[in-house]
Amino acid sequence: MAKIGVFTCWCGENIARHVDVEAVSEAISKLPGVACSMNYKYMCSEPGQSLISEKIKELGLTGVVVASCSPHMHLKTFRKTVELAGVNPYMVEMANIREQCSWVHSDKAVATAKAIELIGIAVAKVRRNAALQPIKVPVTKRAMVIGAGVAGIQAALDLAAGGVEVILVEREPSVGGKMAGLSETFPTLDCSQCILTPRMVEVGQHPNIKLMTYSEVEKVDGYVGNFKVTVRKKARYVDIAKCTGCGTCWNACPKKNKIPNSFDYNLGNRGAIYIPFPQAVPARPTIDADNCLRLQSMKKGKELCGICMKNCGSQAINFHDQDELVEFDVGAIVVATGYKLYSIGKEQENPNIKGYGEYGYGKYKDVIDSLQFERIISASGPTGGEPKRPSDGMTPKTVVFIQCTGSRDNAKGITYCSKICCMYTAKHTMLFKHKVHDGAAHVFYMDIRSGGKMYDEFVRRAIEQDGALYHRGRVSKIEEIKVDGVKKYRCYGADTLAGEPCVVDADLVVLACAMVPSDGVTKLAQKLSVGYNEYGFLSESHPKLRPVETNAAGVFVCGACQGPKDIPETVAQASAAAGKALIMLSQPYLTREPEIATVDEKLCAACGACVQTCPFKAITIEEIRDRKGNFIKNTSRVNPGLCMGCGTCVSVCPSKSVDLIGFTDDQVYAELESLLA
Amino acid sequence: METELRNAIRKLLEEKTVDVAIGYGRVGVGGAVGAVFVTSPDEVDQLVWNNECRQNLAVHLTRPEIKALGKIAIVVKACDARAVVVLANESQIKREEIVVVGVVCEGVVKARFDGSNGEQFFEKCASCVEHAPKNVDVLIGDEAKAAELDAKNAPTAATSGNQAKLAKLRAMTSEERFQYWRGEFSRCVRCYACRQSCPLCYCNRCVADKNRPTRIETSASMKGVFAWNLLRAFHLAGRCVSCGSCAAACPAGIELDLLNLTLVNAAKEHFNYVAGEPGVPPLIGTYSLDDEEDFIR
Structure with a gap:
C-alpha cells in the first residue's frame, strides 16, 4: 500500500497569495494513498526539507509529492532530500502550482481548485512510480575542441591544463581565427596579435594538445563520454613534421604575391605555397592546390614548376599528398567555430536575408567591411599598418563608418544586435585618428551600445578626445563621385538629432556588418545533434543556467558560434565550457538520468518506425536468437548511452x-484519469 | 494464364527455388476462392486464377507458421505487389528471400453475401491504373493488355470508383459525414476481420489489445468502434496500398477502404508520397535535416 506524503509550498507569497494552501492540503489529504498532507512557507529551505525527511522517517512514506515551483527549479533538490531520507529519488513528483497556477491566475478560488487538480495528477503518478537507478556509462578522458580561434585556443589550453588530452581541430592552415587578424582591441587598445600569439604558440607546443590544422570534422558517432569523431585531414602537400618553416619555398614560388590572401580578406596577396601570416601556428606552409602550377599540371599528366620542392632542403613537399581520415575517441566535444561577417552586397545563402545593394559593396573598392579595415590598420596587414584605401592606395582623409549594417534591420532579415560593432567602430575611429591626425571619422549609428567595464568611457574618449563625429541616423545610399579628379563616395545620411540630412563625401567607407555564424556550422550542428536558431547560431541548453551546455549531452559551445560576443566574453565562455567538460571528464563514469525509452522486445514487430524517427540515432534493429543461435525474431533496441x-x-x-x-x-x-475522475 | 501460372509455380517447386507457394485455390465453402499453400509440384493444379482472386495473399508473408515452411513464392496482383514492397521497406520480410509471381489483373469481383460471386467489380478496380504488377520476379499475363487497360482508366482515375464515392462523402458537411459513418459503424462488431486481412497489420500485439493501460475502448460500443476504425485507418497512413482487403473482408459491408483512401490522398497531396515504392523510407516518422520547412529543425 502506497504511503504518499504531499508537501505544498507557499513559495513565500508567490503561491500562497493566489492559492489557499490550507484548503489544498486539506483536500489532498483525502486522496487515496495519501498518508500526510502538509504545507510550509519555503519547502526548498533547510527546515522545509527537514520536514519532508522527518515525515518520511516517521510515517515510512513510499512516495513524495512536492507541490511548488517548476521541476526545472527544484526537482534535483527534492530528489536529494528523499534520497538522504532513504527513499529512491525517483519516487518524487513535483506539481507545478507556481508557474502553471498561482502566477497565471488571479482568482483565488479558481487557482486553488486548479492546484488541487495538479497535485492530484502528481499523486496518481507517484502511486505508479518505480524505484529507478541512474545509468552508468564509461567515459573517455579525452576532449575535442572544434575551431581554434581565441575561444578554441582558450578552451584547449584550459582542458590541457586540467590534465586532459585535447584534439584541437582547425579547418584553416593556422590557428588564431578572426582575432589573429585584428589590429588592436577595445577597450584597452592592446595589440591583438601581441596577446594572442603567445597562446597560439602554447597550443602548438603543449604536450596534452594534438593540433589538427587544415582539418575538418567529417563524422560524429557515439554518445556522451564515448564519441567517435572522424576528422578529415586535408591534403596540405607539405609534411609538417619534416618542414622547418624556413621560408625558402614561399619565397621561391613563382606565384608569390599573386593570389589574394583570404587571411587579409583579399586585400593582400600570397603565393601558391604560403603561410597565411608570419606568426602562423604551425609555422608551416600549405599549398593551395587550385593555384599551384605543379598540382594543376599534374591533372593534365604533366609536371611543371615544382620549384618549391626543388628548393626544399628537408624534402617536406609531397605533391602526391591525399586527404586522410583520422578517427578519435573522445569523451567531450567543445564547439568553438566562431563567426564571419554577413556578406553585404553579394548573394545571400540564407533566402530570408537580403543584402545592401545601395551601399555598393563589391562594386566600389573603397567600401569595405570592418574586418578588412582591421587588416588595413594592422601593423601586420597588407599595408604594414599605413591606412591606405584599396582602390588607389591613397591615404583616406575622410572615413565614414556605418554601424548596424545588417544588424537590427528587420527589413533585411537580421533582427539581432551584433553587440561588438559599437565598440569596434569607436576603436576604428580612434586608430584612424591616431594615424591620420587631420582626418575626419564620421560614424552613422542607431544607438550606441557600450555596456561593459570601461566600455562607455572608451566610446566617450573616441568622441571627446579623438574627435570622432557621431551622427545618429542611417545612410540610405552611397554614390561614387569625382571631386577635383579624386574618387569620393557620397554618403547620403541623416542626422536625426539635428533633424536634417547629413551628406558626407568620404574617401573610404567602412561597414560594421552583422556577425553571422561561420560557414558550415549548421552541417556540423546536425552531425553533433546540437540545435541552432534561424540564423545558425548554436543553441545552449538554458540561456541562463546552462549557457555552455547543449541539449546533446557531452557537447559544449563557446564563443561567437553561440551568439555575437566580444573577446573577453568569448574567453570567459571558453573557460566555462572547458570547466564543464573537465567536470564531466573527471568522473570515473557518467551517470545519466534513467528516464529513457525501453522496448518490450517480445511485442516489438520491428517495423522500424522508431529507428527512422529517433533524432539521436539511439535505436537499432537487432536480432533475438536462442541459446543455440537460432533466429527467433527481430526487435528494435534502445542504446541507453544515446537515448x-x-x-x-x-x-x-x-x-x-x-x-x-x-x-x-x-x-x-x-x-x-485522475483529472477525469 | 492459369496454366502459365501453374507451370511457373511448378518450375519453382521442382527446382527447389522455393519450398512453398502461396496462391489462390477453390478452398472455401461452395468452392469460394481463398489462399492455398502448395508445397509440392504435384499440388500445383490446385492453383486457380480468375476474377474471384480478391484476397491479398501478402498477409501470409509475415505469419511465423508460413515462414517456418521455408522459402516462399507468392502470387500477387498489382496492388498486392505494392504491399510486398511496403513489407520489405518496413523490414518485415527480406525481399531477396521471396519469389514474387505477379499476375496481370483485369479486376476482381465482389462476393455476394451467400458466398457466390456477383457481377460487380470492386470500385478500386474501376479506377485502377496499374494492372500489371511492378517489382515482381516473374510476370504472368499480357503486359500490352495491361497497359491498354491502364490507359483506358487513366483519364477518369481521379474521379471514378472509390474516388467518386469519397468525393461524395467529402462534399457533405462534417455533421452529415459523421452521421454517415455513425450509421456504417453501427454495424461493426469488432470482429477484426479488417485487421486480419490487412497485410500491413502485422504487429505482434495490436494496440487495440493493449490493456495496461487500455489505449482504446475495447467494446463494440459506438465510442469503441469509432476509436478502433479510425485508429486502424491512421495506422495505415502513408502505408495503405489500397488493395481493398479490409473492405472485402468486412462481414458488415463497411467501406473501410474509403477511410484509408482519405489518407492515401493526403499523403499524395501533401508529401507527393505513394506507398509501395521500393527503398523509399516510410512517410510517418521520417524526417530530413534538409527539410524545407523551418519549423522542423
Whole structure:
C-alpha cells in the first residue's frame, strides 16, 4: 500500500497569495494513498526539507509529492532530500502550482481548485512510480575542441591544463581565427596579435594538445563520454613534421604575391605555397592546390614548376599528398567555430536575408567591411599598418563608418544586435585618428551600445578626445563621385538629432556588418545533434543556467558560434565550457538520468518506425536468437548511452511496444484519469 | 494464364527455388476462392486464377507458421505487389528471400453475401491504373493488355470508383459525414476481420489489445468502434496500398477502404508520397535535416 506524503509550498507569497494552501492540503489529504498532507512557507529551505525527511522517517512514506515551483527549479533538490531520507529519488513528483497556477491566475478560488487538480495528477503518478537507478556509462578522458580561434585556443589550453588530452581541430592552415587578424582591441587598445600569439604558440607546443590544422570534422558517432569523431585531414602537400618553416619555398614560388590572401580578406596577396601570416601556428606552409602550377599540371599528366620542392632542403613537399581520415575517441566535444561577417552586397545563402545593394559593396573598392579595415590598420596587414584605401592606395582623409549594417534591420532579415560593432567602430575611429591626425571619422549609428567595464568611457574618449563625429541616423545610399579628379563616395545620411540630412563625401567607407555564424556550422550542428536558431547560431541548453551546455549531452559551445560576443566574453565562455567538460571528464563514469525509452522486445514487430524517427540515432534493429543461435525474431533496441528520453519513438510506435521509463503509458494514463475522475 | 501460372509455380517447386507457394485455390465453402499453400509440384493444379482472386495473399508473408515452411513464392496482383514492397521497406520480410509471381489483373469481383460471386467489380478496380504488377520476379499475363487497360482508366482515375464515392462523402458537411459513418459503424462488431486481412497489420500485439493501460475502448460500443476504425485507418497512413482487403473482408459491408483512401490522398497531396515504392523510407516518422520547412529543425 502506497504511503504518499504531499508537501505544498507557499513559495513565500508567490503561491500562497493566489492559492489557499490550507484548503489544498486539506483536500489532498483525502486522496487515496495519501498518508500526510502538509504545507510550509519555503519547502526548498533547510527546515522545509527537514520536514519532508522527518515525515518520511516517521510515517515510512513510499512516495513524495512536492507541490511548488517548476521541476526545472527544484526537482534535483527534492530528489536529494528523499534520497538522504532513504527513499529512491525517483519516487518524487513535483506539481507545478507556481508557474502553471498561482502566477497565471488571479482568482483565488479558481487557482486553488486548479492546484488541487495538479497535485492530484502528481499523486496518481507517484502511486505508479518505480524505484529507478541512474545509468552508468564509461567515459573517455579525452576532449575535442572544434575551431581554434581565441575561444578554441582558450578552451584547449584550459582542458590541457586540467590534465586532459585535447584534439584541437582547425579547418584553416593556422590557428588564431578572426582575432589573429585584428589590429588592436577595445577597450584597452592592446595589440591583438601581441596577446594572442603567445597562446597560439602554447597550443602548438603543449604536450596534452594534438593540433589538427587544415582539418575538418567529417563524422560524429557515439554518445556522451564515448564519441567517435572522424576528422578529415586535408591534403596540405607539405609534411609538417619534416618542414622547418624556413621560408625558402614561399619565397621561391613563382606565384608569390599573386593570389589574394583570404587571411587579409583579399586585400593582400600570397603565393601558391604560403603561410597565411608570419606568426602562423604551425609555422608551416600549405599549398593551395587550385593555384599551384605543379598540382594543376599534374591533372593534365604533366609536371611543371615544382620549384618549391626543388628548393626544399628537408624534402617536406609531397605533391602526391591525399586527404586522410583520422578517427578519435573522445569523451567531450567543445564547439568553438566562431563567426564571419554577413556578406553585404553579394548573394545571400540564407533566402530570408537580403543584402545592401545601395551601399555598393563589391562594386566600389573603397567600401569595405570592418574586418578588412582591421587588416588595413594592422601593423601586420597588407599595408604594414599605413591606412591606405584599396582602390588607389591613397591615404583616406575622410572615413565614414556605418554601424548596424545588417544588424537590427528587420527589413533585411537580421533582427539581432551584433553587440561588438559599437565598440569596434569607436576603436576604428580612434586608430584612424591616431594615424591620420587631420582626418575626419564620421560614424552613422542607431544607438550606441557600450555596456561593459570601461566600455562607455572608451566610446566617450573616441568622441571627446579623438574627435570622432557621431551622427545618429542611417545612410540610405552611397554614390561614387569625382571631386577635383579624386574618387569620393557620397554618403547620403541623416542626422536625426539635428533633424536634417547629413551628406558626407568620404574617401573610404567602412561597414560594421552583422556577425553571422561561420560557414558550415549548421552541417556540423546536425552531425553533433546540437540545435541552432534561424540564423545558425548554436543553441545552449538554458540561456541562463546552462549557457555552455547543449541539449546533446557531452557537447559544449563557446564563443561567437553561440551568439555575437566580444573577446573577453568569448574567453570567459571558453573557460566555462572547458570547466564543464573537465567536470564531466573527471568522473570515473557518467551517470545519466534513467528516464529513457525501453522496448518490450517480445511485442516489438520491428517495423522500424522508431529507428527512422529517433533524432539521436539511439535505436537499432537487432536480432533475438536462442541459446543455440537460432533466429527467433527481430526487435528494435534502445542504446541507453544515446537515448535522451524525448519520447518521439513512443508516439510513433503503432503497437505501443516502447515506453518511456519514468513517463510510462501507465503513469501518463493514470494522470489523465485522475483529472477525469 | 492459369496454366502459365501453374507451370511457373511448378518450375519453382521442382527446382527447389522455393519450398512453398502461396496462391489462390477453390478452398472455401461452395468452392469460394481463398489462399492455398502448395508445397509440392504435384499440388500445383490446385492453383486457380480468375476474377474471384480478391484476397491479398501478402498477409501470409509475415505469419511465423508460413515462414517456418521455408522459402516462399507468392502470387500477387498489382496492388498486392505494392504491399510486398511496403513489407520489405518496413523490414518485415527480406525481399531477396521471396519469389514474387505477379499476375496481370483485369479486376476482381465482389462476393455476394451467400458466398457466390456477383457481377460487380470492386470500385478500386474501376479506377485502377496499374494492372500489371511492378517489382515482381516473374510476370504472368499480357503486359500490352495491361497497359491498354491502364490507359483506358487513366483519364477518369481521379474521379471514378472509390474516388467518386469519397468525393461524395467529402462534399457533405462534417455533421452529415459523421452521421454517415455513425450509421456504417453501427454495424461493426469488432470482429477484426479488417485487421486480419490487412497485410500491413502485422504487429505482434495490436494496440487495440493493449490493456495496461487500455489505449482504446475495447467494446463494440459506438465510442469503441469509432476509436478502433479510425485508429486502424491512421495506422495505415502513408502505408495503405489500397488493395481493398479490409473492405472485402468486412462481414458488415463497411467501406473501410474509403477511410484509408482519405489518407492515401493526403499523403499524395501533401508529401507527393505513394506507398509501395521500393527503398523509399516510410512517410510517418521520417524526417530530413534538409527539410524545407523551418519549423522542423
